[in-house]
Amino acid sequence: MDRRDALAKMFGAKGVRVNTNRGDEYYDSLRKKIEKRLSELRNSPAASKVDIEKVLDAEGLSRRDFMKWASATCAMLMLPASFTPLVAEAAELINRVPIVWLELQDCAGNTEAILRSDSPTIDELILETINFEFNETLMVAAGHQAEEHLDEVIEKFAGNFICVVEGSIPVGAGKEWCTIGAKGETFEEHLLRVAQNSAAVVAVGTCATFGGVPAASPNPTGAVGVQDIIKGKPIINIPACPANPANITGTILHYVMTGQVPELDYLNRPKFAFGYRIHDNCERRAHFDAGEFVEEWGDEGAENNFCLYKVGCKGPMTFNNCSIVRYNSGTNWPIGAGHGCIGCSEPDFWDKYAYERPMADANIKAPTGGVEKTVDEFGLGLLTAAGIGIAIHAFASAAAGKKEEV
Numbered sequence: 001m002d003r004r005d006a007l008a009k010m011f012g013a014k015g016v017r018v019n020t021n022r023g024d025e026y027y028d029s030l031r032k033k034i035e036k037r038l039s040e041l042r043n044s045p046a047a048s049k050v051d052i053e054k055v056l057d058a059e060g061l062s063r064r065d066f067m068k069w070a071s072a073t074c075a076m077l078m079l080p081a082s083f084t085p086l087v088a089e090a091a092e093l094i095n096r097v098p099i100v101w102l103e104l105q106d107c108a109g110n111t112e113a114i115l116r117s118d119s120p121t122i123d124e125l126i127l128e129t130i131n132f133e134f135n136e137t138l139m140v141a142a143g144h145q146a147e148e149h150l151d152e153v154i155e156k157f158a159g160n161f162i163c164v165v166e167g168s169i170p171v172g173a174g175k176e177w178c179t180i181g182a183k184g185e186t187f188e189e190h191l192l193r194v195a196q197n198s199a200a201v202v203a204v205g206t207c208a209t210f211g212g213v214p215a216a217s218p219n220p221t222g223a224v225g226v227q228d229i230i231k232g233k234p235i236i237n238i239p240a241c242p243a244n245p246a247n248i249t250g251t252i253l254h255y256v257m258t259g260q261v262p263e264l265d266y267l268n269r270p271k272f273a274f275g276y277r278i279h280d281n282c283e284r285r286a287h288f289d290a291g292e293f294v295e296e297w298g299d300e301g302a303e304n305n306f307c308l309y310k311v312g313c314k315g316p317m318t319f320n321n322c323s324i325v326r327y328n329s330g331t332n333w334p335i336g337a338g339h340g341c342i343g344c345s346e347p348d349f350w351d352k353y354a355y356e357r358p359m360a361d362a363n364i365k366a367p368t369g370g371v372e373k374t375v376d377e378f379g380l381g382l383l384t385a386a387g388i389g390i391a392i393h394a395f396a397s398a399a400a401g402k403k404e405e406v
């Protein structure tokens with residue numbers, strides 16, 4: 001598949017949607033706001049020397065590819081198609097907004113997911129043009145030099161930079177499980193110092209959002225997410241393990257365009273990315289409805305790409321757009337590759353979801369609703385109950401399937 005096909009596959013019309021609940025007045029006012037903001041950014045000095053045109057050229061991508069991406073991203077952000085030129089301009093101006101990227105208790109998997117792509121998507125290329133004023137994984141400076149640079153950045157861009165955080169914050173045992181720099185600052189002190197001076201905080205990956213794997217039982221370091229530490233600042237959570245570059249780019253673009261955070265769900269996740277339930281956009285859903293399941297690894301059901309619910313898929317309880325955006329340049333995603341969703345974009349995912357048996361095997365309460373839930377309904381504490389709902393449905397549809405066979 002060539003790059004253009006991959007892009008079309010990633011950002012085709014399927015799965016993306018415009019928020020039709022809002023009227024013309026809302027969008028007229030939003031357009032004016034975005035135009036004003038972009039005009040201010042256009043007249044501000046480019047903080048980064050890397051511009052998108054050069055990066056696209058180097059990858060052999062045309063302006064047409066870029067505009068195709070802008071159109072799809074516009075839809076992903078739930079904006080009308082007429083906003084496409086504004087999205088394109090925001091992508092060109094993304095290097096005007098300084099970013100401080102903090103690496104805390106994690107595996108650097110989110111950074112790696114962006115850097116290791118041998119066939120980068122336009123989202124990944126746009127991230128290359130971002131003005132990283134500070135990023136310990138990527139920058140040359142180290143030790144005292146790096147610390148001095150961070151102090152300078154905080155002072156120079158106070159109130160105007162985005163603080164991106166990757167990794168959890170250990171607050172157990174006097175908070176000294178992890179320290180950083182020659183002054184022995186704890187991760188919590190480090191985060192507080194930077195975040196308090198930022199315009200907004202973007203927590204990237206499930207460790208930074210909800211504690212992730214470091215917070216799994218028995219959570220020896222007392223790991224927590226950014227929102228447990230930072231108060232009084234806009235916080236945007238982009239969970240998943242790793243976070244999808246399309247969602248990172250979309251969130252930063254939204255901020256570049258409007259100077260505000262996108263609409264968020266009850267877990268502070270952008271609705272444009274986490275308003276989708278895996279189960280509702282899954283290519284195996286027809287098999288779920290028909291009661292056709294993989295019963296054990298390697299069986300005939302697995303060969304026929306049947307539903308993975310009975311071998312532990314947590315797609316019915318998980319909100320993320322990876323079934324639409326996919327990973328590895330849009331090539332595939334976990335369920336497409338044959339393994340169930342392990343709920344990596346949900347809180348406590350490692351303890352609650354990352355095992356290969358159905359949710360209904362867990363010690364959970366009786367169902368209070370059907371299987372069709374929106375993200376905010378799940379926020380009312382119905383996750384485990386929905387697990388039972390799904391199990392009942394799975395059983396009933398399996399029975400129906402058998403009946404038809406007779």
Ligand code: SF4
Pocket residue numbers: 278279280282283284285286288306307308309313314315316335340341
């Ligand atoms: S249970 Fe999992 S594999 Fe089955 S349809 Fe739902 S998301 Fe897809």
Ligand code: SF4
Pocket residue numbers: 240241278318319320322323333334335340341342343344345
């Ligand atoms: S399928 Fe589930 S576990 Fe896999 S990346 Fe998507 S949300 Fe995470």
